[in-house]
Amino acid sequence: MNRKQRRRLAKSASSVAAGSGPGPASPAFDAGDALALLSGLVRQVRPAAVTLPEAAPAVPTERAPPVPSLDPQARDENIATTCYYLAMDALRGGRTPETLARAVAAVAAHADRLWAEARREVEAGDKPKIACKAGCGWCCHQTITVAPVEAVAIAAHVRDKFTAEARTALHQRLAAFVEQIGALSAAERARRQVPCSYLVDGACSIYEVRPLRCRGVHSRDVGHCIWRYEYPDAARTDGRSRVGAGPYVVESARIMNAALAGLARACRDLGLLVDSLDIEAATHAALDTPQVEARFLAGAPVFSGLIKGSQTA
Numbered sequence: 001m002n003r004k005q006r007r008r009l010a011k012s013a014s015s016v017a018a019g020s021g022p023g024p025a026s027p028a029f030d031a032g033d034a035l036a037l038l039s040g041l042v043r044q045v046r047p048a049a050v051t052l053p054e055a056a057p058a059v060p061t062e063r064a065p066p067v068p069s070l071d072p073q074a075r076d077e078n079i080a081t082t083c084y085y086l087a088m089d090a091l092r093g094g095r096t097p098e099t100l101a102r103a104v105a106a107v108a109a110h111a112d113r114l115w116a117e118a119r120r121e122v123e124a125g126d127k128p129k130i131a132c133k134a135g136c137g138w139c140c141h142q143t144i145t146v147a148p149v150e151a152v153a154i155a156a157h158v159r160d161k162f163t164a165e166a167r168t169a170l171h172q173r174l175a176a177f178v179e180q181i182g183a184l185s186a187a188e189r190a191r192r193q194v195p196c197s198y199l200v201d202g203a204c205s206i207y208e209v210r211p212l213r214c215r216g217v218h219s220r221d222v223g224h225c226i227w228r229y230e231y232p233d234a235a236r237t238d239g240r241s242r243v244g245a246g247p248y249v250v251e252s253a254r255i256m257n258a259a260l261a262g263l264a265r266a267c268r269d270l271g272l273l274v275d276s277l278d279i280e281a282a283t284h285a286a287l288d289t290p291q292v293e294a295r296f297l298a299g300a301p302v303f304s305g306l307i308k309g310s311q312t313a
């Protein structure tokens, strides 16, 4: 091979590594490629570092560069795949309460980071800003579903972080909910305006470990959220809520859904349950199970009786 050919080969190899060369957008890979894949994903969701000329002003450190656009489906798949490997990586350290908590936390932290980056673009220009703020819980009055692994992580958090009084109060709320509301349809529950059992004094009492689906809900119009709360039947049949996303931000929902899909994929590969469960029923069962993390990770039927057949991913 002469010098010219070597130069051409080196140039083509570096362009493929940077994701700009020819070849499939989502290359096939196996577990052995995980590290390279993760690096590749980071490169796709965050621009590569650039070398500035000496005279250039310093890049402000508090604002990351804008996130480059990707085809939404490819980007969702990237998020799901990264979350899959984050969860697998944590759980490969052994099936222990610590690794389970670490897997769920790693996925949530990654998704939160992506949303924090995307949020700047979502709120850019003259679009209405996101109206959500502490103490506003209008959206916490509907059926919330979680992955079983999330329910176990929430139960462990309650067991380890709540005071004895808060645990007892929660247990009473959950037991009453399961008995009186558990069998109702989502529509009937919305009509009764029942708050989530984790909503305490207008705030989420498990904010740190709240489900991914909750992390995905952001509204640009609190008036719409109140209207949905007060007129749930109208909200269900009104064209506005069926045709479009209304004031709800699609970007955050997509990020969290993709992260949930990745987490569920890891659970499935490890032989763990991946159904979609109501948060109250699932965490009630998990809290009533001694050593719930160990039992769940060992495949014990912690959630038997709650399975509705719909899978998280």
Ligand code: SF4
Pocket (backbone or CB within 6 Å): 137, 139, 140, 141, 144, 196, 197, 198, 199, 200, 203, 204, 205, 206, 207, 210, 211, 214
């Ligand atoms: S878990 Fe927290 S954020 Fe989610 S619905 Fe319940 S109170 Fe709201």
